[in-house]
Every structure is written in structure tokens, then in C-alpha cells.
Amino acid sequence: MAKKRIVIDAGHGNQDPGAIGTTGKKEKDFNLTMAIKLDALLKGNPNLQVNLTRRTDVFLELKERVSVANKMPADLFISIHANAASSSANGTETFYNRTTSAPLAGVLQRHMLAATGFKDRGARYGNFAVIRDTKMDAVLLEVGFISNPEEEKKLFEDDFQNRVALAVAQGICEYLGVPFDVQAPTLPGQEPVKVTPYPEMSVTVHTAAGSTYTGYNVKGTTWVPSRPIGELIGGRIGYTKGKVTINGEAVETMNIDGVGYVTARDLTKLLDARIFWDKTIPSRVEIYPKN
Ligand SMILES: [Zn+2]
Structure with missing residues (x-):
């Protein structure tokens, strides 16, 4: 079987911080950490080829993110974000644009929700460029609300991030019908995905x-x-x-x-x-x- 190609897109970057939390934490950093953790959980899987739109704190235009996935072409596109609204808004939600992406959104929402324990805001239609202009099954994950002090705190906890990354990784494998095969070093309760092997x-x-x-x-x-x-x-x-x-x-x-x-x-x-x-x-x- 040909490898399934997945593009993981950490939203925002560099001069575009995304939403800013109540304590000043930046959405772009959460998104990037999650993308890297997800990559670590999936990249050893022989059935998958994982690509990130960014691995560092750099800025990409939305159309660049789209073109990475369309040129490949990828089989799956996952954009990672944290939400913002009033300080009382809360919950986990997953957006799709085309109805053909709705089943993927449903699977990932279910897995994510079990890991976040936040309110279920559902898998919903959203008109975002990265999920509209990409040509493959594409979803945008809003893991939780960085504008909500309690959720912001959780979003930046290593254990929480590991749990959500694991859930999303398992959801991706379930959707693609490939075994979830952890060769990466990270599971909840174990070492975080941090690569500092050098003196x-x-x-x-x-x-x-x-x-x-x-x-x-x-x-x-x-x-x-x-x-x-x-x-x-x-x-x-x-x-x-x-x-x-x-x-x-x-x-x-x-x-x-x-x-x-x-x-x-x-x-x-x-x-x-x-x-x-x-x-x-x-x-x-x-x-x-x-x-
Ligand atoms: Zn965002």
C-alpha cells in the first residue's frame, strides 16, 4: 500500500502570534508544539508520510500552506489552532469546509474531546481558506480556548498536549484505516517530545x-x-x-x-x-x- 501523505499545519507563526492568552501566551507556540508532537507520534508509522508546513517560528501565508498540501498532493490536511473569544467561551471544536471532509472532522472531534475533557462544540462547517482551498480531506482543529484562563493553562501543560496529540494521532490512523503504530518515544506519562540530544x-x-x-x-x-x-x-x-x-x-x-x-x-x-x-x-x- 502506498503511504498516506499527511500535512500538519501549525497555524500562525512569527509576526502573526494568533490569539493571545490571558497570561500572554501565544497561540502560534501552542500550535507549533502540538504539530511537532503529532509528527513525533506519526512519523515512525510505515503507512504514513508526515509533513509539517512549519517546524519553527516562521510565518507562512495561508496560500503557501494550501499549496504545500495541494502540490504534494497530500491525502489529509490537519490545521492546528487554539480558539479565542470572551473569557467564558470554552470547548473543543473541529471545522470542515467540504462535506467530504465532515467524516474526518467527526472522527478527530471525538478523539480530541476524550483527551481534552472540554465542552463538545462539535464538528462544524467553517469557511477557512486552509480547509476550503486544499483539495484533500481537510480539517481545522480548535483544541480549546486560549482566551479562557482555565483552558489556556491546560493548553500549555505538557501532559495535556501529549494526551491530545496522542488522541489526534490515533484519530488520524482510525480514519485512514491504518494501524496506530507508536515507534515514537512519547506516550502520556512518559518523556515529552523534546529533542535535545546534544551537549x-x-x-x-x-x-x-x-x-x-x-x-x-x-x-x-x-x-x-x-x-x-x-x-x-x-x-x-x-x-x-x-x-x-x-x-x-x-x-x-x-x-x-x-x-x-x-x-x-x-x-x-x-x-x-x-x-x-x-x-x-x-x-x-x-x-x-x-x-
Ligand atoms: Zn488560530
């Missing part, structure tokens, strides 16, 4: 605002988070075709916990900064901007 490096950036970041030492090469450091030292950080761009130049990129990392060497070279590795403390790196 940490302390990266200090010497600006007036001065800041220290966590980098990673991967086989002797220092990798640093591209956006915070790049922007702090005056660079333009972008993203294209799976790679971070620094002042427009695409560089080797690694995604760690959903963040785009680049090598400290590429970053400092392209931004004309100086870099020093501390010989006495090998886990320390110092970056000095040009001026």
Missing part, C-alpha cells in the same frame, strides 16, 4: 543588551538559535525551503525542538561578528558584534 553550549552575545543563549555542540560544531542571536546583532533572519536565511543567504539549518539552529560560524561570518570559543571552558562561546 549544551552557553552562547554569550556581547551587546549593550547582552544576552546568553543555549546552543548545542553537534560533533564539534557549535549550533546556535538563528533568530534571537541573528536579530540581536543586526541581521535579517528569514526562512525558505526548510532553511534559515541570514541577510538573504540560505545556510545549513537544523531544527531542534522546533527552533531553527544554524552554525555559529555561518551566523558570525555572514553578520561580520567575531566569535571566540573559550579554551578553558569548552562549553562556552562568546560572540562580539561588529561595532
Whole structure:
């Protein structure tokens, strides 16, 4: 059997935070974490090929999200969101646009609801571009309300996220008629989906605002988070075709916990900064901007 192709779309990103919770938490971050957890649960399944529209905090236009899925073409499109309205609004809901997507919405709503324990707002029609303009079965999940203080708190709890991701993963497999086959390391109560397999490096950036970041030492090469450091030292950080761009130049990129990392060497070279590795403390790196 040919692999079923699934596109998981974490809503919003970068300059578009989506809804903002009562404590200031951002919907874009919830969406991305959930997409990464879902990917981790599905990617080992031999019957599935899973693709994410974004794996880092980057912005994509709605039509770009649609075209990722249509070009493939995917068999299934799942967009992940958190809802917002008044602080008392609450519950889980799933939107479909075409009636042919309604059965998928029904299955995922049922699974999600069991995991969230929130009010059932149903599987409903919604006129959203990502589920309207995609050509395959497509749904938009509103896991809960980030504008509701109680639901916001839950939405950002690791256990809750793992449970919902597991439920959605099982729902997808049920709908596609493929066995749910967990080869990924995550089940509720076990380790969260966090990939930090490399020794940490302390990266200090010497600006007036001065800041220290966590980098990673991967086989002797220092990798640093591209956006915070790049922007702090005056660079333009972008993203294209799976790679971070620094002042427009695409560089080797690694995604760690959903963040785009680049090598400290590429970053400092392209931004004309100086870099020093501390010989006495090998886990320390110092970056000095040009001026
Ligand atoms: Zn949203």
C-alpha cells in the first residue's frame, strides 16, 4: 500500500502570534508544539508520510500552506489552532469546509474531546481558506480556548498536549484505516517530545543588551538559535525551503525542538561578528558584534 501523505499545519507563526492568552501566551507556540508532537507520534508509522508546513517560528501565508498540501498532493490536511473569544467561551471544536471532509472532522472531534475533557462544540462547517482551498480531506482543529484562563493553562501543560496529540494521532490512523503504530518515544506519562540530544553550549552575545543563549555542540560544531542571536546583532533572519536565511543567504539549518539552529560560524561570518570559543571552558562561546 502506498503511504498516506499527511500535512500538519501549525497555524500562525512569527509576526502573526494568533490569539493571545490571558497570561500572554501565544497561540502560534501552542500550535507549533502540538504539530511537532503529532509528527513525533506519526512519523515512525510505515503507512504514513508526515509533513509539517512549519517546524519553527516562521510565518507562512495561508496560500503557501494550501499549496504545500495541494502540490504534494497530500491525502489529509490537519490545521492546528487554539480558539479565542470572551473569557467564558470554552470547548473543543473541529471545522470542515467540504462535506467530504465532515467524516474526518467527526472522527478527530471525538478523539480530541476524550483527551481534552472540554465542552463538545462539535464538528462544524467553517469557511477557512486552509480547509476550503486544499483539495484533500481537510480539517481545522480548535483544541480549546486560549482566551479562557482555565483552558489556556491546560493548553500549555505538557501532559495535556501529549494526551491530545496522542488522541489526534490515533484519530488520524482510525480514519485512514491504518494501524496506530507508536515507534515514537512519547506516550502520556512518559518523556515529552523534546529533542535535545546534544551537549549544551552557553552562547554569550556581547551587546549593550547582552544576552546568553543555549546552543548545542553537534560533533564539534557549535549550533546556535538563528533568530534571537541573528536579530540581536543586526541581521535579517528569514526562512525558505526548510532553511534559515541570514541577510538573504540560505545556510545549513537544523531544527531542534522546533527552533531553527544554524552554525555559529555561518551566523558570525555572514553578520561580520567575531566569535571566540573559550579554551578553558569548552562549553562556552562568546560572540562580539561588529561595532
Ligand atoms: Zn488560530
